[in-house]
Amino acid sequence: MIGIRRLVLFILRLHRVKSMKQYSILCGLFLALMATGCAAALIGAGATGGYKVATDERNADGMWDDSAITTKVKNKLLKDHTTTAMQIDVDTLEGNVFLTGVVETEQESKRAVEIAKNVPGVKKVTNNLQIGERTFGQSVDDTVTGSRIKAQLVVEPGIRSLNIDVDVHNGVVTLTGIVDSSEQRKRAIEIAQSTIGAVRIVDNIKVINH
Secondary structure (H helix, E strand, O other): OHHHHHHHHHHHHHHOOOOHHHHHHHHHHHHHHHHHOOHHHHHHHHHHOOOOOOOOOOOHHHHHHHHHHHHHHHHHHHHOOOOOHHHEEEEEEOOEEEEEEEEOOHHHHHHHHHHHHOOOOOOEEEEEEEEOOOOHHHHHHHHHHHHHHHHHHHHOOOOOHHHEEEEEEOOEEEEEEEEOOHHHHHHHHHHHHOOOOOOEEEEEEEEOOO
């Protein structure tokens, strides 16, 4: 396990991946790939660019602006005493903010949306938050499901897996990212739908045709 951790840390340093969420995803993905004999695919993916950034269809300015918006939204959620920021995942694509996760009340969900809308640069907020709770056991299951999906996306021909963010909460899989063809989007959704543990798919994938 220590050897795997060191290898993943090496890949992250190489490609300047700073998010702990991305670290967790890559760790789970590497373990899943080890189990399926596809570990080389992760290393190969790492050699072509950092998670969601180097292969993204957005230009450099767009990616920078989206990253800044995500950071601002997360910071405001952390400072707000009515939201459990650690339970809310924030993704931004071309100024459109996507909120994913599980919160306890409808009021908390609405507050999170309100906070995101008031951040400069935000064009639209999509609320994918679930109302309820997630047990520790379900959280573990969700991590495994997400790792399985990422492992399949990595080895799928024609899909730039690093462009697609995979979040799983209570079996609900949310796919967020930008791809360059409707075929890639369709295939990514099919992979998620066919994965054990996935109960529903939320499609936040945008197609940019060149």
